[in-house]
Amino acid sequence: MPGPRPDLTRLRIALTAFFALDGFVFAGWVVRIPAIKEQTGASASALGLALLGVSAGAVVTMTLTGRLVRRYGSHPVTVACAVLLCLSIALPPLTRSALALGAVLLVFGSAYGGINVAFNSAAVDLVAVLERPIMPSFHAAFSLGGMVGAGLGGLVAGALSPTRHLLALTLTGLLVTLFAGRALLRCEPAAPPDRTDRTPGKDGAPHRRDRRTRRLVITFGLIALCTAYGEGAMADWGTLHLEQDLDASPGLAAAGYSCFALAMTVGRLTGTTLLERLGRTATVVAGGTTAVAGMLLGSLAPSLWAALFGFAITGLGLANIFPVAVERAGALGGPSGVATASTLGYGGMLLGPPAIGFMADWFSLSAALVSVAALAAVAVLVAVATRRAAVPD
Numbered sequence: 001m002p003g004p005r006p007d008l009t010r011l012r013i014a015l016t017a018f019f020a021l022d023g024f025v026f027a028g029w030v031v032r033i034p035a036i037k038e039q040t041g042a043s044a045s046a047l048g049l050a051l052l053g054v055s056a057g058a059v060v061t062m063t064l065t066g067r068l069v070r071r072y073g074s075h076p077v078t079v080a081c082a083v084l085l086c087l088s089i090a091l092p093p094l095t096r097s098a099l100a101l102g103a104v105l106l107v108f109g110s111a112y113g114g115i116n117v118a119f120n121s122a123a124v125d126l127v128a129v130l131e132r133p134i135m136p137s138f139h140a141a142f143s144l145g146g147m148v149g150a151g152l153g154g155l156v157a158g159a160l161s162p163t164r165h166l167l168a169l170t171l172t173g174l175l176v177t178l179f180a181g182r183a184l185l186r187c188e189p190a191a192p193p194d195r196t197d198r199t200p201g202k203d204g205a206p207h208r209r210d211r212r213t214r215r216l217v218i219t220f221g222l223i224a225l226c227t228a229y230g231e232g233a234m235a236d237w238g239t240l241h242l243e244q245d246l247d248a249s250p251g252l253a254a255a256g257y258s259c260f261a262l263a264m265t266v267g268r269l270t271g272t273t274l275l276e277r278l279g280r281t282a283t284v285v286a287g288g289t290t291a292v293a294g295m296l297l298g299s300l301a302p303s304l305w306a307a308l309f310g311f312a313i314t315g316l317g318l319a320n321i322f323p324v325a326v327e328r329a330g331a332l333g334g335p336s337g338v339a340t341a342s343t344l345g346y347g348g349m350l351l352g353p354p355a356i357g358f359m360a361d362w363f364s365l366s367a368a369l370v371s372v373a374a375l376a377a378v379a380v381l382v383a384v385a386t387r388r389a390a391v392p393d
Contacts, residue, residue, distance in 0.1 A: 011126060011187040012134075016141045017180035018078055018119050021173055023145030025089050026112065027261065028169040030146075030235045031153030031254045032093075032162045034243060039162070042098040044365075048357020051236060053102035055351045057109025058116075059343055065117035066339030073189055074122035074335070079181040081115035086173030093163040116346060121338045124330030125190040133280075135327040136271025136320050143268055143319070146235075147261035154254030217329045217337045219386050223284065224325035224345025226379035227318050230291060230372040232349035234260045237356050238298075238311060241365050246304045259308050260315040267319025280324050281387045288380035291317030292373045299369035314372070321379060348375075 037047050068077050088111050091104035123138045149169075156165055234257060243253035267287075274283055291314050298310025322345055329341030352371075359368035 007187060008126065008129065008190065010183060011122075011190065014180050014184040014187060015078075015119055015123055015126070016138060017176060018082060018115070018184070019123075019138045019141040020145035021082060021176050021180070022085070022112070022115055022119075023142035023147075023261075024149040025085055025145075025169055025173050026235070027146040027149030027257065028153050028166060029089055029092065029108070030257060031150050031157065031239060032165060033236060034240055034250065034253075035157070035162045036092055036095075036101065037240075039093070040095060040098050040101055042101070043361070044357045045361045046098040048354035050098045050102040050105060051357070052351070052354045053105035054109035054112065055347065055354065057106040057111075058113030059347050059351075061110040061113035062117050062339055062343040062346060065114045066121070066335040068114075069118055069121050069335040069339075074118050074125070075184050075187065075189060077118040078115055078122065079177065079184060081111050081118055082177045082181065083174065085111035085115055086170050086177060089173070090163075090167045090170040093161070093166055113342075113346060117335070117339050117342045120326050120342060121330065121335045122189065124327055124334075124338055127327055128331060129190040133272050133275040133327070135323040136268040136275070139319075139323040140265050140268030140271070143261050143265040143315075147258050147265055150254055150257040150261055154251045154258065157250045157254060213332050216386075217333045217340050218344070219382065220325040220329040220332075221341040221344030223379045223382055224322050224329075224341050225348030226375040226382070227288065227291070227321040227325075228345040228347075228349035229352035229375045230295065230314065230318050231264075231322070232352040233356055233369060233372045234311065234314065235349075236353035237360070237365060237369065241299070241369060242304060242307060245364075245366055246307060248304050252304070256308055256311050260311040263312040263315030264319045267316045268323065271320040271323065274320065275324070280328065281383055284321050284324060284383040285380050287317045287319065287321050288376045288383070289317070290314075291321075291376040292380075293317075295369065295373040295376065299366050299372070317376070 040050075042050060065077065085108070088104065088108040091107065092101055095101040095104055123135060127133065127135050153165065160168075238256045238260060239253045242248040242256045243250060248256070278286070294310050294313025294317055296310070298307050298314055301307040301310055325345065326338060326341050329337040331337070333340065356365070356368040356371065359371065
């Protein structure tokens with residue numbers, strides 16, 4: 001069998017760069033949340049409401065980006081959203097209240113939601129053309145970017161103010177976008193031959209998906225939601241849990257998200273092999289079960305090192321569930337399927353942290369983080385219950 005065409009290889013590299021950039025920028029914001037919380041004087045619940053700005057911006061944008069991708073193409077939309085993402089990351093340190101923080105996070109969330117739908121749509125098309133389950137490799141780049149961003153953030157937390165740190169992220173991100181964006185815009189989009197979502201009807205509009213397809217897309221979105229909730233919780237509250245409940249230093253607390261991101265990266269780098277051997281349903285079930293055990297340890301362990309180990313196990317378990325869910329939804333529904341599953345999935349990632357903020361005020365942060373294990377168990381049950389209705393592995 002001949003290898004992939006050079007143009008497809010270049011496309012894969014350019015998309016990988018944007019996935020990595022997204023993770024790098026997002027993690028840079030995540031590790032400075034404790035400092036921003038202190039700067040604004042926000043309580044846990046007020047911070048949760050401010051983080052809702054990210055959620056609202058992302059969810060609203062995701063519902064629109066599928067249409068933009070169909071009209072303008074996934075590549076230009078990816079580049080435009082990357083520029084906005086890099087510019088908006090510099091805004092949170094300029095705020096002095098929870099209300100102002102929520103407003104600027106609305107802009108950041110809009111860019112974050114848009115770029116995720118756009119480059120996931122492009123990646124789904126490339127997976128279909130190559131006919132290999134390489135989706136986890138793109139999300140591995142996101143996790144690797146997150147690991148590097150969190151690691152660097154921990155190193156500079158004591159030396160740089162949040163303002164200087166996030167401004168450096170802006171400049172770095174724009175530089176990456178300049179080079180990767182030029183490469184991406186020069187690549188022809190991958191064109192799967194059997195994408196029903198793009199087949200025009202008599203009036204020139206795409207055919208509407210049938211009810212079974214819509215139900216399956218929503219099912220994959222629900223699985224993505226349950227597991228992405230855990231990613232959002234680890235990103236926004238994992239560092240604070242280690243620092244507040246286990247008395248970790250700021251640098252060591254930031255290492256918690258690095259452990260999570262590293263384990264997720266390793267899991268996703270091996271994801272293609274795992275999917276080829278086990279199939280999608282077995283991969284989701286095994287991963288979700290592992291995440292349940294890991295998060296129970298990470299949230300309830302009385303020692304810092306046991307919690308770090310639990311975070312790593314959680315990352316390993318969650319690694320491939322979200323990529324599988326989005327890829328299957330995109331294979332069924334094209335950009336609309338990606339947008340639906342991404343909206344549900346990233347909605348879980350971004351709406352989960354505010355919910356945990358309220359639960360932390362009502363109970364405790366460690367108790368609130370147990371909800372991550374609960375939703376991972378729900379994802380396993382949904383995958384098992386719908387395995388016969390889903391598309392074949």
